[in-house]
Every structure is written in C-alpha cells, then in structure tokens.
Amino acid sequence: MNIKESLNKYEFLQTASDLTKEIGVEAYIVGGFVRHLLLNKEVEDIDFLVVGEVLKFTQSFANSLGVTDIVIYKNFGTAHFNYQGLNFEFVGARKESYKKSSRKPEVSEGSFYDDISRRDFTINTIAVSIGKENFGEVTDEFGGEEDIKRKLIKTPLDPKLTFDDDPLRILRAFRFASQLNFEVDKSILIAANELKNRLEIVSQERKTDEFLKILKSPKPSIGLKLLQESYVMEVIFPEVSQMIGVEQREEYHHKDVFFHTCEVVDNISKKTENIWLRLAALMHDIAKPKTKKFIEGSGWTFHGHEELGARMMKPIFKRMKLPMNKLEYIEKLVRLHLRPIALVSDEVSDSAIRRLIVAAGEDLDDLISLCRADITTKNPDKVERYLQNYEIVVKKVMEVNEKDKLRSFQSPVSGEVIMKVCNLKPSKKVGEIKIAIEEAILDGVIGNNYEEAYQYLLKIKNNFNSE
Numbered sequence: 001m002n003i004k005e006s007l008n009k010y011e012f013l014q015t016a017s018d019l020t021k022e023i024g025v026e027a028y029i030v031g032g033f034v035r036h037l038l039l040n041k042e043v044e045d046i047d048f049l050v051v052g053e054v055l056k057f058t059q060s061f062a063n064s065l066g067v068t069d070i071v072i073y074k075n076f077g078t079a080h081f082n083y084q085g086l087n088f089e090f091v092g093a094r095k096e097s098y099k100k101s102s103r104k105p106e107v108s109e110g111s112f113y114d115d116i117s118r119r120d121f122t123i124n125t126i127a128v129s130i131g132k133e134n135f136g137e138v139t140d141e142f143g144g145e146e147d148i149k150r151k152l153i154k155t156p157l158d159p160k161l162t163f164d165d166d167p168l169r170i171l172r173a174f175r176f177a178s179q180l181n182f183e184v185d186k187s188i189l190i191a192a193n194e195l196k197n198r199l200e201i202v203s204q205e206r207k208t209d210e211f212l213k214i215l216k217s218p219k220p221s222i223g224l225k226l227l228q229e230s231y232v233m234e235v236i237f238p239e240v241s242q243m244i245g246v247e248q249r250e251e252y253h254h255k256d257v258f259f260h261t262c263e264v265v266d267n268i269s270k271k272t273e274n275i276w277l278r279l280a281a282l283m284h285d286i287a288k289p290k291t292k293k294f295i296e297g298s299g300w301t302f303h304g305h306e307e308l309g310a311r312m313m314k315p316i317f318k319r320m321k322l323p324m325n326k327l328e329y330i331e332k333l334v335r336l337h338l339r340p341i342a343l344v345s346d347e348v349s350d351s352a353i354r355r356l357i358v359a360a361g362e363d364l365d366d367l368i369s370l371c372r373a374d375i376t377t378k379n380p381d382k383v384e385r386y387l388q389n390y391e392i393v394v395k396k397v398m399e400v401n402e403k404d405k406l407r408s409f410q411s412p413v414s415g416e417v418i419m420k421v422c423n424l425k426p427s428k429k430v431g432e433i434k435i436a437i438e439e440a441i442l443d444g445v446i447g448n449n450y451e452e453a454y455q456y457l458l459k460i461k462n463n464f465n466s467e
C-alpha cells in the first residue's frame with residue numbers, strides 16, 4: 001500500500017499542506033484514517049495531529065474549505081468540523097496525564113513524540129505527515145505497520161501505563177480485536193485483568209458503546225471471549241461472565257453456556273446486522289446459571305430459564321443504560337426462545353401455533369432466526385434435522401397465519417361495543433369479556449372477524465353479570 005499515492009485523491013489535504021507552511025505548524029494524520037487506508041477499508045473520520053497553533057490552523061483550514069460550522073474546545077486544544085461527509089478532528093500535540101479518580105485528562109502542550117506515545121495502540125500511532133516538504137512521509141515509532149501485518153493489538157508503552165491513563169482502552173483493545181479479527185498481545189490480557197476495576201471511573205455510556213461495538217463486529221465472539229479470558233467480563237457484565245463453566249455429576253455434564261452462547265451470537269451475526277437481535281442472542285440463556293438443577297437419574301435441567309431471563313432484562317438495561325425502547329423486544333425474544341421448537345410435533349394444535357403468532361407479533365421472523373442460530377450441535381445430521389423442524393414450524397405458522405391473518409392481532413370487538421351490548425360501565429369486567437372473545441379466537445372456536453366475535457359476545461354475555 002502506497003500511502004502517499006492514496007492521499008492524493010483527497011484534494012483537501014493539499015490545501016491543508018499549503019497552510020502548514022503559511023502558519024508554521026507541523027501536521028500529521030493519525031489514528032483510524034491511516035489504519036483504514038492500510039487495511040483497505042472505507043474512511044470515515046480524519047484525525048489531524050498538529051504541533052503548534054492547532055486552533056489557528058483549524059480555523060484557516062475551515063475558511064479555505066468554506067466551512068463555517070466549527071466546534072472548538074479551547075481548554076482541550078481540540079476542534080472538529082464536517083466536510084464532504086467526513087468528520088475532521090483536530091488535536092494539538094500534548095502530554096497527557098490522567099487523575100487517578102477521573103478519566104478527564106490533565107493536558108499540557110507536548111512534542112510529536114509525547115503525543116504519539118500516549119496513544120492507545122501501535123496500530124493507531126502511525127502518523128502520516130501533510131507538511132509541505134515531507135507530504136505523505138510515514139512516521140511509525142512503535143512498529144504499527146508491522147502489527148497491522150501481524151494482526152496484533154499492542155500498546156506502544158507498557159499496557160499498565162496505557163490503561164491506567166484511560167481504562168476505557170481495556171475495552172477498546174478487545175473491540176479492535178473483534179472488529180479487525182486481530183489477536184491481542186498477551187501483556188494486554190494480563191494488564192486488563194490487573195486494572196479491570198479501574199473501569200469504575202469510566203462512564204457507563206462509553207463502556208456500553210464499546211460493548212455494543214463488539215456485538216456489531218463481524219464475529220463478536222472474539223471480543224466476548226477476550227473479555228471473559230481477562231476476567232473483565234466480571235466487571236462489565238457479571239451475568240454473562242457467570243455463564244462460563246461446565247459441571248460434571250455422575251455421567252452427566254451440561255454444555256458450557258458461555259461458549260454455546262458465543263456460537264449462537266456468531267451464527268446470528270452471519271444473518272443479521274440488527275444489533276438488538278444479536279443482543280437477544282447473547283441474552284437468551286442468561287438465566288441458565290441461576291436455574292440450573294441436577295435431577296437424580298435424569299441429569300441437568302434449567303426449568304424456567306426463559307422466563308427468569310426475560311425478567312432479568314430490565315435491571316440489566318437500566319444498569320447498562322441500554323435504550324429502554326428495545327427492552328420489550330429483547331424480553332420477548334428471551335421469553336419465547338423455546339416456544340417454536342415445542343411446536344414441531346404432528347399433534348400440535350392450531351391453537352398453540354396461534355398463541356405463538358400473537359405472542360411474537362411482528363417479531364416472529366426474528367424469533368425463528370434466533371431459534372435457528374441456537375442450533376450449535378457439531379453433528380451435521382442433527383443440524384439438518386433440527387433445521388427441518390423449524391421449517392415445519394414456519395410452514396405451520398404460515399398456514400395458520402394465512403387462514404387467520406393473526407400477525408397484527410387485535411380483538412375484532414372493541415370495549416365500546418362490549419359495554420353497549422352488556423350495558424356495562426368501563427370496568428374490569430369489560431376486559432374479562434374481551435379476553436374471553438380473544439381466547440375463543442385463539443382456540444379456533446370462532447374465526448378472527450367482527451361478525452363471529454359479535455355473535456359470540458351475544459352468546460356469552462349472560463355468563464357475565466351486569467353491574
């Protein structure tokens with residue numbers, strides 16, 4: 001990869017280069033932009049590192065490009081603006097040290113080397129000059145290019161120092177490994193374990209953001225396993241960390257729930273970019289450790305783990321500051337994940353199928369995808385058989401759905417009509433009658449339409465005393 005050549009297609013860099021001379025600063029591109037160029041990935045942000053008057057440089061650069069909307073943080077010596085769909089970030093070279101109790105840095109002006117050595121990973125320390133005399137020259141103080149080739153996440157300094165400066169970097173290490181399919185240096189795992197409790201000082205939003213980036217990556221199990229291996233999971237997601245381990249009693253052992261879950265998450269990630277469906281996959285067996293019981297003569301059971309799992313979601317969402325408007329979706333998928341497979345047998349009634357359709361509502365397709373991803377047996381015959389089973393369920397669902405148009409199920413007779421016919425005021429009883437009609441539809445006693453529901457109401461109304 002010839003970095004200099006690839007820079008030529010960004011004309012605005014020539015403008016920036018001319019300005020470095022005019023204003024008398026050194027300027028470099030660092031971080032994600034260079035990493036993305038070297039990995040042939042699309043660039044989104046550009047981080048400029050400026051030695052000298054960074055804000056003056058930013059202002060003149062923006063003026064030359066005709067950009068008026070600039071955000072400046074004077075105290076931090078940073079600024080940013082958007083241009084041609086890219087986010088331009090500017091930072092003055094600095095020496096940073098972080099207070100032990102906070103992640104807010106104490107910043108003072110520093111040299112190019114001071115700045116670059118206090119960055120997170122070697123792959124982010126490669127700097128490309130945009131100076132007039134040495135445009136495109138690469139400075140790679142810590143062997144970042146080599147680490148990209150070796151697919152390795154490593155810190156430029158002792159990882160304990162790098163992580164102590166900013167503990168969020170522990171999660172960033174695993175996130176980059178997961179996104180890029182890289183390994184992390186052993187020293188990172190050791191330091192991460194040692195300093196994991198320092199993550200306390202990092203805001204929940206930033207931690208959750210990194211965690212979700214792991215889930216968004218092509219193979220999330222890479223990051224999840226690193227979190228587990230370094231025991232960082234105990235700190236950031238104790239419920240997931242408790243899924244690890246297998247117990248043996250007599251001749252019975254159970255699958256390791258954590259590694260099974262990793263496979264399910266990877267499976268679903270091949271099928272969908274929907275981060276919330278991926279999260280549901282991570283959560284589906286979350287209550288197995290809490291519900292595990294050994295039954296003499298028959299082995300391990302996890303009765304009720306789907307219901308308890310669903311109930312565990314709200315406190316987890318609150319603690320991790322996950323978006324509450326996704327809670328119901330995740331609860332539903334966790335609660336229902338065992339239901340489809342129970343519907344395979346020939347004797348299954350239309351009523352059971354209808355109940356699943358109504359319970360899953362518009363998320364039925366996602367539920368079936370989750371169930372398919374849940375098949376992690378290594379026996380290809382079994383995989384084939386289990387997948388066919390879901391085909392059977394899907395076929396039944398489609399047949400019943402076609403017949404009943406149930407997906408957007410709403411009682412065909414409204415509360416108003418019930419009150420009028422039964423001479424009732426708004427009360428609990430109205431709800432009970434409504435439920436009785438819905439049950440009759442789900443049981444197939446009547447069809448899902450107004451006429452049959454109304455006739456049924458007339459038939460049952462005397463069973464409910466009027467007020």
Ligand code: CTP
Nearest residue numbers: 030031032033045047118119120124166168169
């Ligand atoms: N950086 C750091 N420590 C952090 C965050 C950022 O050292 N906790 C440095 C890294 O050198 C990084 C640069 O600041 O490359 C820009 O940060 P950011 O935009 O967060 O990272 P990118 O590398 O651009 O990657 P991504 O956009 O995927 O986060």
